[in-house]
Amino acid sequence: MTDQLSSNIQDYLKRIYEITSGGGLATTNQLASVLKVSPASVTNMVQKLATTRPSYLVYYKHKGVQLTEAGRLAALKIIRRHRLIEHYLMDALGYTWDEVHQEAEILEHAMSPLLESRIDAALGHPEFNPHGNPIPNSNLSVPEIEQISLNAIDVNQTAVILSVPHEDPKVLRYLDKFGLRPNVQIKLLSRTPYDQTMRVQITATGEEVIIGPTLAEEIALLIEE
Ligand SMILES: [Zn+2]
Structure with missing residues (x-):
């Protein structure tokens, strides 16, 4: 299912996950700022994502959005790929840690499940990316870390x-x-x-x-x- 989502939708779900991971809602203005689009585009997209089946988020008018379980899993899947790519680029290809995020932003959308599992295995199933963020495991669970x-x-x-x-x-x-x-x-x-x-x-x-x-x-x- 997630593999059929457009890059644009994957970016929305990922950003909503990041903003709401500490609790609360992601507001239209927050999303417009991190996605570098207009608030009107955000409103259009979140209304759409609230009415798909399964729906990926719940839209509270004038307040913000929150991911559904389907949205959360789709976000974690793209975050897993993003962080594995960052790790792999540094480990296998000699990238420096300031170079890997921009590459991962592009490559995360083009990664097949097979490549994902091969990279994961080649790295020995790492738990963290080079910046210290946890990599969701293959079941998309993320450790809770006191910080x-x-x-x-x-x-x-x-x-x-x-x-x-x-x-x-x-x-x-x-x-x-x-x-x-x-x-x-x-x-x-x-x-x-x-x-x-x-x-x-x-x-x-x-x-x-x-x-x-x-x-x-x-x-x-x-x-x-
Ligand atoms: Zn990154």
């Missing part, structure tokens, strides 16, 4: 990076320069009271990095016991 953003920890607290924002190559190159990657332990050295700018130290190297609150919101951490 908080870098903004939420206290000064002098240490934590291990779970995931970093993956879409902007400039951000990834900046993080990479300091070795700020998933599984790396960091310590928050200070946070300014006026604009919440943080000084973060990488435990293994002692190197310090300045991070603003917008970027910090998108860096997910596992809290150490």
Whole structure:
């Protein structure tokens, strides 16, 4: 079923999943912004996706949308392919981690189930993509991981990076320069009271990095016991 969905519909479902994964609804304006289309186009599309059989989402007029189970599974399927491709490009083809997202945005729509399972097997069924996001398994289940953003920890607290924002190559190159990657332990050295700018130290190297609150919101951490 999902294989017959257009690339455009797959992108909608993926974006709605991302926006609503923490709970709540995806609004028309949020979708228009991430999909780079007009709010009117979003309204047309979500009305359509709410009336297909099976329907992929529920549309609450003037409030937003939420995926149905069919929509959620279709989204997870495309997210699985996207993250496997990112992993494969780095692992097998020597891409850097700031290059893989844009390629995966294109290739995710062209991947057959056979290629998906071969890549998954070749990589040894990985659980995370290079940016630390979980890869849904072949049954489309995703592990629940306890996480908080870098903004939420206290000064002098240490934590291990779970995931970093993956879409902007400039951000990834900046993080990479300091070795700020998933599984790396960091310590928050200070946070300014006026604009919440943080000084973060990488435990293994002692190197310090300045991070603003917008970027910090998108860096997910596992809290150490
Ligand atoms: Zn990506």
